[in-house]
Amino acid sequence: MTRYKRYVLLPDRLFDGKGIFLDKPAVVVEGKYIVDVTSRGSLEVGEHYSIIELKGVTLLPGLIDAHVHFSGLKTYNPAEAVVTPLELRVLRAAQDSQKALYSGFTTVRDCGGTIALSLKRATAEGTIVGSRIVASGRPICQTGGHCDIHYLPLEDVAKRGNALLCDGPWECRKAARIALRDGADFIKIMTSGGVGSEKDDPKHPQMSIEEVKSVVEEAHRVGKKVASHAQGSEGVKIAILGGVDSIEHGYFLDDESIELLLKKGIYYVPTLCLVEVYKKMMENPPPGVPEWRLRKQEECIEHMPKSFIAAYRAGVKIATGTDYYGPPMRAFGHHANEPITMVKYGMNPVDALIAATSNAAECLGLSYAGSIEKGKIADLVGVIGDPVADINSLKNVVFVMKEGVTISRKVD
Ligand SMILES: [Zn+2]
Incomplete structure (x- = not known):
């Protein structure tokens, strides 16, 4: 487990937990929380950001x-x-x-x-x-x-x-x-x-x-x-x-x-x-x-x-x-x-x-969890593949973050 001040997660795709999918998103995490969800192109990355590349990954809420x-x-x-x-x-x-x-x-x-x-x-x-x-x-x-x-x-x-x-x-x-x-x-x-x-x-x-x-x-x-x-x-x-x-x-x-x-x-x-x-x-x-x-x-x-x-x-x-x-x-x-x-x-x-x-x-009754949105807790899970095309890909977990702390990461 490593702690950084600010992470930028770059998965291929994101499911927000409520029904919306985004291609090539950037999710910014600071401390325990998600502070921004944006497109990769519009993100300005400062020096104090630590980039987490998640190639081939669909990012889901915890x-x-x-x-x-x-x-x-x-x-x-x-x-x-x-x-x-x-x-x-x-x-x-x-x-x-x-x-x-x-x-x-x-x-x-x-x-x-x-x-x-x-x-x-x-x-x-x-x-x-x-x-x-x-x-x-x-x-x-x-x-x-x-x-x-x-x-x-x-x-x-x-x-x-x-x-x-x-x-x-x-x-x-x-x-x-x-x-x-x-x-x-x-x-x-x-x-x-x-x-x-x-x-x-x-x-x-x-x-x-x-x-x-x-x-x-x-x-x-x-x-x-x-x-x-x-x-x-x-x-x-x-x-x-x-x-x-x-x-x-x-x-x-x-x-x-x-x-x-x-x-x-x-x-x-x-x-x-x-x-x-x-x-x-x-x-x-x-x-x-x-x-x-x-x-x-x-x-x-x-x-x-x-x-x-x-x-x-x-x-x-x-x-x-x-x-x-x-x-x-x-x-x-x-x-x-x-x-x-x-x-x-x-x-x-x-x-x-x-x-x-x-x-x-x-x-x-957890208002802070269950979706990838600004202000929600940074519980984030990355799976290889597209769980909509094949729900079994929920078993291919390669990244887990809980409250802004990376618990496991099996992709670069
Ligand atoms: Zn029971």
């Missing part, structure tokens, strides 16, 4: 994965979380954050877990190099809900402290206050069962509208957002009617839930790349994966692309999120799989790039 979990886990075996020392999991998570950054994802949102709150601080204070983290800390759910640990006695779940279990509006309100006390940037709730929780069903709703409203009220009072894990359409509706800001997964959307997403302008983070993971796991189940998990995944496969494309065609705001948390096929560093899968299932590549940049930034 990419954003709106849904990860820094778990420090490496397998699908549910017992791993119990038998692996927390210190080891934290060290793995620190490496995962670095992998995300080097793959061009300068910001990730951790949607539930205790490690991310400290990882975020360690990154922000410069102790480790990694992606910027937006963290919820402990997620909130009902007793027996998706973030409960179903195979442990209830008192052990409380002792482990990985989630905030609550029932009734007042308990949920208190759980929200505890999450905020922990330092949550946003609050994560669960309004449906899930694939990774043994004794519930993705299609069954969890929490009541009143419970959701009490959490949302606490979060919104302090200017923070609420994201809901909601897979079945009933859970999606409960979350939306309760006032949440984003729907995570939405595997089984019906017309009414799509209508509600549109009407309220709520973000949809479909975590669509998991459909490919689920398909591969059916063919070749990894060691340790429980039978119930495979069965639930299989039920989702058919519906996930259908829900995604229906919401996309209806005009719902979509942001990229992988739900990667560590094990094979869901490992950090492969976050481009989400925009790539979105294109595979029918999204226009430009829209997929928007979903991974300006839309994701808006979904997270």
Whole structure:
């Protein structure tokens, strides 16, 4: 890493994050910020400028994965979380954050877990190099809900402290206050069962509208957002009617839930790349994966692309999120799989790039990130090739800058 006062980046092409492309641009960075975006011809270069030539490169805003979990886990075996020392999991998570950054994802949102709150601080204070983290800390759910640990006695779940279990509006309100006390940037709730929780069903709703409203009220009072894990359409509706800001997964959307997403302008983070993971796991189940998990995944496969494309065609705001948390096929560093899968299932590549940049930034409430514009943070990623012609070029990352600091550069 080298620090200069002022950089001029000269890629072949630029995508601004909102839909505009520029050929032969010059992007001027000073300190942490972009101070100018202009054409190469009109730029007057002073002596104190350091030129970064990026030949053959398309420059993009730092990419954003709106849904990860820094778990420090490496397998699908549910017992791993119990038998692996927390210190080891934290060290793995620190490496995962670095992998995300080097793959061009300068910001990730951790949607539930205790490690991310400290990882975020360690990154922000410069102790480790990694992606910027937006963290919820402990997620909130009902007793027996998706973030409960179903195979442990209830008192052990409380002792482990990985989630905030609550029932009734007042308990949920208190759980929200505890999450905020922990330092949550946003609050994560669960309004449906899930694939990774043994004794519930993705299609069954969890929490009541009143419970959701009490959490949302606490979060919104302090200017923070609420994201809901909601897979079945009933859970999606409960979350939306309760006032949440984003729907995570939405595997089984019906017309009414799509209508509600549109009407309220709520973000949809479909975590669509998991459909490919689920398909591969059916063919070749990894060691340790429980039978119930495979069965639930299989039920989702058919519906996930259908829900995604229906919401996309209806005009719902979509942001990229992988739900990667560590094990094979869901490992950090492969976050481009989400925009790539979105294109595979029918999204226009430009829209997929928007979903991974300006839309994701808006979904997270980061007004300073997600686009290449004067005044925005200098999170910049260079890929070889043209991601509109071939979205897979998002995997050819040759340049990463975060907050004006060059993290990696593989081109002259
Ligand atoms: Zn998740």
